[in-house]
Amino acid sequence: MADQNAVLTALRTVNDPELHRDIVSLNMVRELTVEDGRVAFSIVLTTPACPLRETIDTDVRAALANVPGIQAVEIDWGAEVRSTHREGGPKPVQGVRNVIAVASNKGGVGKSTVSVNLAVALARLGAKVGLLDADITGPNIPTMMGLEGGIQASGQQGLHPVEAHGVQAVSLGFVLPAGTPVVWRGPMIGSGVRQLMHDVDWGDLDYLIIDLPPGTSDASMSMAQDALIAGAVIVSTPSKVSVEDARKAVGMFDRLGVPIFGVVENMSSDIFGRGGARDAAEDLGLEFLGEIPLDAAVRQGGDDGVPVVVAQPESEIAAAFIHLAEQVAARCSVLQFAGESGGM
Numbered sequence: 001m002a003d004q005n006a007v008l009t010a011l012r013t014v015n016d017p018e019l020h021r022d023i024v025s026l027n028m029v030r031e032l033t034v035e036d037g038r039v040a041f042s043i044v045l046t047t048p049a050c051p052l053r054e055t056i057d058t059d060v061r062a063a064l065a066n067v068p069g070i071q072a073v074e075i076d077w078g079a080e081v082r083s084t085h086r087e088g089g090p091k092p093v094q095g096v097r098n099v100i101a102v103a104s105n106k107g108g109v110g111k112s113t114v115s116v117n118l119a120v121a122l123a124r125l126g127a128k129v130g131l132l133d134a135d136i137t138g139p140n141i142p143t144m145m146g147l148e149g150g151i152q153a154s155g156q157q158g159l160h161p162v163e164a165h166g167v168q169a170v171s172l173g174f175v176l177p178a179g180t181p182v183v184w185r186g187p188m189i190g191s192g193v194r195q196l197m198h199d200v201d202w203g204d205l206d207y208l209i210i211d212l213p214p215g216t217s218d219a220s221m222s223m224a225q226d227a228l229i230a231g232a233v234i235v236s237t238p239s240k241v242s243v244e245d246a247r248k249a250v251g252m253f254d255r256l257g258v259p260i261f262g263v264v265e266n267m268s269s270d271i272f273g274r275g276g277a278r279d280a281a282e283d284l285g286l287e288f289l290g291e292i293p294l295d296a297a298v299r300q301g302g303d304d305g306v307p308v309v310v311a312q313p314e315s316e317i318a319a320a321f322i323h324l325a326e327q328v329a330a331r332c333s334v335l336q337f338a339g340e341s342g343g344m
């Protein structure tokens, strides 16, 4: 007859396909009950943006099919995002479990566009997400998220994020009146980013996405020294020059000791080409996180302040961003477990 032990033994044969460990020892199986052949339990994934839920579901049901006496299996799906923070490391950003940096070595490749749609996609998948516009050279997150400037500076109460499209957003653009030329010198850039990270009341977040200024600027340096970064996403277009620039960004994160989740190719098309970033990722030994096609709806979404993931949720382009979000969340979980077990 099926009992708790028989069920757990069967579930121990099911591995998380990304983490390569069984779901019982990963503590993903909770609240197991077995009654008259009816098995019920929760599976708590490491992210609501898990791309592998269906695979795990199939594997679990296959494993339980071998246990005699089971008539019904009821699975309740949940997710708990774990924190990157380690004792003795850089100061965590209060309330934030994982800081994810989006970077490129040059402007105009779609770094802000990717940051915005990545954040919104993660939120739509059920995660609690923040978005920090740290690009002092051109803070355009407020426009892309449909937020007005200036609403943020709330006197003594300090800084609070504004919610848009399910994401908690903060931008240097909020504290500067629209159109102000940004002439902050290096050291002030660093302190601006530090203030935005640590002085903002983020609440409770699974992921904080940071849109960095392009290049190996003070903001990136200061950020990497001031907070533990779970990982960086490098944005590149398919063109050769952009790919070479992406290599420089990779070099910077390596020097700073920030792990790189991988490379995303933006603006893939028949005109600009495709696959250049995928090849570069391979050369650099990095994951390729996916490609985002060149599509007028993406630019339109940015101009309108309604990201394409929200404006056209059923489109192919939205699917590409959702795929990217799942890949990024999966890399984040994998690196956490690699850290915990001293490297897998």
Ligand SMILES: Nc1ncnc2c1ncn2[C@@H]1O[C@H](COP(=O)(O)OP(=O)(O)O)[C@@H](O)[C@H]1O
Pocket (backbone or CB within 6 Å): 104, 106, 107, 108, 109, 110, 111, 112, 113, 114, 140, 266, 267, 268, 292, 293, 294, 295, 296, 297, 298, 299, 300, 302, 303
């Ligand atoms: N996949 C895409 N398809 C069409 N237009 C895009 C795409 N990605 C970005 N853009 C547009 O390209 C311009 C530059 O993108 P942006 O995100 O501001 O780049 P960055 O932050 O790297 O400077 C914007 O007008 C944006 O709407």
Ligand SMILES: [Mg+2]
Pocket (backbone or CB within 6 Å): 111, 112, 113, 135, 138, 140
């Ligand atoms: Mg930008």
